[in-house]
Amino acid sequence: MTASLKNYLENSNGYHAAKWSEPVVMEMTGTGRRGVVFEDAPAPKLPGKAARKNAPVLPEVTEHDALRHYLHLSQMTLGMMGVSLFGTCTMKYNPRIGERATSEHLKKLHPLQEAETLQGVLELYDNFSDFLCEVSGMDQFIFQAGGGADAAYTHACLTRAYHASRGELQQRDQIITTIQTHPCSPATANTAGFEVITLSLEENGYPSIEQLKSVVGPRTAALMVNNPDDMGIYNPDIKEWVKIVHEAGGLCFYDHANFNGVMSRLRARELGFDACMFMLHKTFGAPKGGGGPAVGAYGCAEHLVPFLPAPVVKKDGDSYVLDEDRPQSIGRVREFWGNAPQVMKAYAWARAMGAEGLREAADISVLANNYMDWRLGKTKGVSRSNPGIDAPRMEMTRHSVDQVTQDTGCTVFEISNRMTDFGIDALWLSHEPWLVPEPFTPEAGELWSKEDIDYWIDVLEHVIAEAYEDADLVKTAPHNGPIKALTSALDEPSVWATTWRAYERKHPSKIAAE
């Protein structure tokens, strides 16, 4: 829990990030020091021109130096150490029991071990598939996809195989999505070879049935959508949408990225969807790792099961097998059968929650978001997307500081940076394209206490007040972070340097000056 802002400002000097003067590790070279040594072995005779001529230019540090360097860097990472209400990502507690159990039980397993030596982890996969099938109404889940976007890609690949099996793939070359669906749906549909049709929002906050009907037809391969969207608006026509797409011969995929608010109240299959996806690193409590390893758990109804990527974990009598003999399978979207540690962590989270815990989490998420809406509604300069829609939003809402920007010149980026000065993780703004100016999208979830949520809003109110009083203070933020705001034009070929080698080549004078 965080002390309230009032006490915080009065009783302390406030938050300040750790600030170590830690050089880039590539500068720690030429010392002759060693971090790891191995036994000696004779130099091998290498064929032809195979031998390396110049040793790689890598750091030379002691083990302690390497450890200390990376621990310093970890300390200069705010993440969830303060309060993070990073919308669309459903910030949850990542239980430590999952870390310990995966370390104790999974780290030495080889993915190509014979199934009879993997009975525990395969049973866990099967149990969790059953769990997610009950939650979604689907018939089988697989965990091969390395993230939510990879699960969307899996669906696009299954769509190819399904229509190819019916001889219709060449005809069905379009996938329909909406502008408020996560970019991974259109992007993976395109990568899989489809043309993408994107529906625009109308006055209710979602595209109309008429708009959908105007694009559905014999070329329709699939619909890929989320619901509710990132503005917290639930499309009540979704069952009708699914019916329309099915009648035209297309498949329907439900991106359940925004599952937290509808969890335990509805099931994708009962709405008619053929397939859906859960992000285990979001809704199911596995850590995000700053961007994976992650799992997009992909589930589908019986008619799509033959097309799933192999291998699929199957129960065969009293034991479990990795079924590879699947002639209609799309093959692989990634090597092996998934990020087993993340599956185990999510399974552990799910079992600790149970049915009553899932319902409680959904209730708290939606309640906390509406509480935030209520407080933000009273916050100077903050407005809500779709102001004409009065119905309570689901687990998140898109807001805007456009009025503050117009009045003070402080953008939402700058306000977000200033909020990090108080230990608040940078805000989630909005996916591209921004449909709302100067957007931000908090999601309270079920983890954070009311005090944390109040602190978050107090900080936003405080920063907005600062913007009106002293805009420069906000524009030059952060002031309490490990470093100041970046200034380089990183899209310029002569400037960007994604490696130290490139930096040395492009900016020799800066290295000389150090």
Add this chain to the structure above:
Amino acid sequence: MKAHPWMANSGGSAKEEMLAALGVKDIEELFVQIPEDHRMERPLDLPPQLASEVALSRHLDDLMGKNMVFEQSACFRGAGAWPHYVPAICDEVVGRYEWQTSVFGSPTSDHGRNQAWFEFTSQIGALVELDFVGLPVYSWGCAVGHGVRMAARMTGRRKVVVPEVMDPERRMVLETYCEPTEMARHIQIATVKVGADGCIDRADLKAKLDGAGALYFETPGYHGVIDADPGELCALAREAGAEAIVGVDPLSLGLLEAPGAYGATIAVGPTQPLGVHMYAGGGVGGFIASLDDERYAHEYNTLNVSISETREPGELGFGLALFHQTSYGMREEGKDWTGNSVYLWALANATYMSALGPEGFAEIGRLIMARSTATAQALDALDGVSVDLSRPVFKEFVATFDKPVSQVNAALRAKGLLGPKDLTGEPGVSGNAALFCVTEVHTKTDIDQLVAAVKEALA
């Protein structure tokens, strides 16, 4: 219901306070957006809640007790996930709650993580001697897939040439990425012959490269064979107007020439060997590196972290370059797609590479080569086993038994050993062929035990 340890507002009066603020009596009033006929009609039927950590921990232990765990020193199987030593500091670094739980943040508030990302890309760049490196993708196979798609976009040619001897897992991923023939943007996969020496047949390659946008090959290859002149393969590709994409094991690069030094235009490879456990396949990751030329840089699907100046003179920060070209920036117009990947493992990789340094990479390369070669020789000396010792190999090699591989492996398993991968029926081998993996974790004693067990299995 008891207050749940992972939900602050499940205890105390917080819910009542929030409901009161909203003037709402029943929480159901907040769900009015969901039409009645969309709702599930019964409660979820799930296994009983295990909110007690004692009970949950016990359940996981009981379930996992059904696995058979092989110590790394008893594991002689590789092929995409390899038993390597993970220094203890790598586990400590990836276990840090700060970045393990971080999501996206900003270059300032998550400065430390971004710097560590840059140190991952910088050290990969140093190993492969290429100047542009993206943040990692899901796996080596996915890196191959994205690399081939980059090349197809750059050259406008929808054909890639790959060796007939290629790990089937990676090959299957590549096939998915190349799209079926019905799709207008299908990429044809042409296969080049591999000679008896385990290397790509140069004459066949010249014929196959016609119209190709890329050549993809690996050295060491899937069967562990080191090509004597990979630069020749790259030159042939480039002369034909194709990109030269080379797959490398980063642990070989203390000994073997850097792909950037012999003309690779794109290099890819696995990251699991660099300080990440196998985790039943959950440790895999892949890198993509290339020339630092706009033509290449503008085709990356990855997030790319660049060094940057800050408002404070002399201070460095690390931000995203070329973000707009990703799917986050341009949806379906972006380059393939990006999303969550394996960024936490990149921190283990960075720690590993910095702790090894140039001398550590040379040492581990010599050790792996010495031990795998010694194992190959000892196995070849047995009756009923043959290994082609004329092939220079790194880490993995093919042995042929006069009994089915599954039978040999069952006998090894009875002695607590995880035997080689069964290659029977795969391209480039005949008979009962198997792929052994021997690394720095295998001592002379471990190798002797393996050889004795194989001898017994074949007796």
